[in-house]
Amino acid sequence: MLACMRRTSFARWPCSIARTMELLGDWWTPLVLREAFYGIRRFDAFQESLGIARNTLADRLRRLVDEGLLEKQPYQTDPLRYDYVLTEKGRDFYPVLLAMNRWGDRWLAGEAGPPVTQYHDVCGHESHAEVVCAACGEPMTAENTHPRMGPGYPPHLAERPDIRERFTS
Structure with a gap:
């Protein structure tokens, strides 16, 4: 008989990224990256900050190194x-x-309110992320934006009528 494994809930953590990951699934990888942006660089510091199991952390760090998001630099x-x-x-x-x-x-x-706010060093204000069009600077929303097939879309799928229908406005 297999034991049922309970996963840690991040629903009440004081971090909107953690709360969002609670909804999305594999939460450790983005949280490890979050800590890296907060200045954490060493295994023990990641482990202490996140309370993550050492084997899980080792796996996530290895994956992030393998995928090229982190690089290992010897300090000892x-x-x-x-x-x-x-x-x-x-x-x-x-x-x-x-x-x-x-x-x-x-x-x-x-x-x-938000547990963590973002301070923009350039203008000296607290702010938040906005997704804007790189061409005109206007906000991009579900109501004013639609997907189009890009140059890397697989040609054998691009010809299917059901697929083409998704990309017509």
């Missing part, structure tokens, strides 16, 4: 230990976290 040789540093690909994930944070702030924050 005997025994060999590493810092986990965001790569360009990893830093490019930041807007994804900000978008998740914004959604979580709107729909999951309690009456007290």
Whole structure:
């Protein structure tokens, strides 16, 4: 008989990213990245900050390194230990976290308000993420935006009528 494994709930954590991940599924990977953006670089610091099992953390860090979002940089040789540093690909994930944070702030924050706010160093204001059109700067919403097939869409699928229907406005 297999034991039923209970997973940790993030529904009440003081972090909109964690609350959003509660709804999405595999929450550890984005949370490890969140901690990397907060300046965490060492295995033990990730483990302490998140309260994540060591084997789970090792798996997530390995995956993030393998996928090129983090890179290992040795800081000690005997025994060999590493810092986990965001790569360009990893830093490019930041807007994804900000978008998740914004959604979580709107729909999951309690009456007290968002547990974490974002301060924009450039203009000196607290702000939040907005998805805007790169061409005109106007907000992109479900009401004013629609998908189109891009150059990488598989040609054998692009010819199917049911698929083509999804991409007509």
